[in-house]
Amino acid sequence: MASLKMTISCFFFLQILLFSLSSFAQTNAQELEVGFYDNTCPKAELIVKQTVFNTIKKTPTLGAPLLRMFFHDCFVRGCEGSVLLELKNKQDEKNAIPNLTLRGFDIIDNVKAALEKECPGIVSCSDVLALVSRDAMVALNGPSWEVETGRRDGVVTNINEARANLPSPFDNITSLITQFQAKGLDKKDLVVLSGGHTIGNGHCPQITNRLYNFTGKGDSDPNLDTEYAVKLRKKCKPTDTTTALEMDPGSFKTFDESYFNLVSQRRGLFQSDAALLDDQETKSYVLKHMNSDEYSTFFKDFGVSMVKMGRIGVLTGRVGEVRKNCRMVN
Known part of the structure; x- marks a missing residue:
């Protein structure tokens, strides 16, 4: 009986703890606002925009890594700039395998330097990532x-x-849904944010198993279009670790809806792309947005999901700090 009471007590304590943490995160998110720097650093957003536009004009392939960097920041500890920090022992987020292909950290440094010159100590690195x-x-x-x-x-x-x-x-669809739900994101957010794969590159190691040994029997992924698999095998040999592959062949430098066409044709590059067809809700969104037209909601939906993701685990008020250098704590 004592053991049962202890179990019940622990259960309710856990529920209260989870509720408290959720409430804390929600309260912090409510402290965010559009135009937060209007009075303290009026030119902040213009400075960011000018730097980014000049960068993308010269190197459009940096767009996808900069988007991905924000995603990778928010999913670990929340949107608080931890992906930018560097440790001498290399045990930082930057050195985790999923982050080794991130690029554009120097762009973040350039933006931050320009902001520090304009209004020192005002604009956070985490807000720089979001902007x-x-x-x-x-x-x-x-x-x-x-x-x-x-x-x-x-x-x-x-x-x-x-x-x-x-x-x-x-990841399969069950794992993806679970991971997104843990961050307060739903199935629609999952498929909408996956649409970001309309730009950028993947690499051969991320699809080698789909091409050569999907079930451990030297076979390919049956959910991958056979003709597309043949093309990919010509580009990626089993031991290739460096070759880059366009996520959205033909328009990987332009943000559009063609990603959903590829997924519907079983030509999504990753298993996680193909997985969107394994749930009725995510599949429905893919099929609805296969062909771009004036009635599409994808662009609007993407913005909504990005705002929602940008609220994950934020630090506001007196919690945390405003780094002078995004690579190290003050």
Whole structure:
């Protein structure tokens, strides 16, 4: 009986703890606002936009990594800039395998340096990430949305947390849904944010198993279009670790809806792309947005989901700090 009471007590304690943590995160998110720097650094968003547009004009392939960087930041400890921190022992998020292909950290440094020159100690690195991800998409003819700001920066980064929290290109639909729900994101957010794969590249190691040994019997993934698999095998040999592959062949530098056409044709590059057809709700969205037209809601939906993701685990008020250098704590 005592054991039962203890079990019940622990259960209710856990429920209260989870509710408290959820309430804390929600309260912090409510402290974000559009135009947070209007009075303290009026030119902040213009400075970010100009730097990003100049960068994307010269190197459009940086758009996808800059978007991905914000995603990878928010899914580990929340949107508080921990993905930018560097530790001497290399046990930081940057050195986790999923983050080794991230690029554009120097762009974040350039934006931050310009902001520090304009208004020292005001704009956080985590807000820089949020603003950069939006402006990079606009520069690629993609959607725009109002970015909520007011985040402060975290002071902790841990390689193991990145390994544990970042979704994988090998994930099935059940795993993806679970991971997104743990961050307060639903099925629609999952499929909408996956639409970000309309830009950027993947690499051969992320699909080798789909091409050569999917079930351990030297076979290919039956959910991958056979003709497309043949083309991919010509580009990716079993031991290839470096070759880049366009996520959206033919328009990987332009933000559009063609990703959903590819997924519907079983030509999504990753297993996680193909998995979107394994749930009725995510599949329905894919099929609805197969062909771009004036009635499509994808661009609007993408902005909504980005704002929602940008609220994950934020630090506001007096929690955290505003880093002077995004690579290290003050």
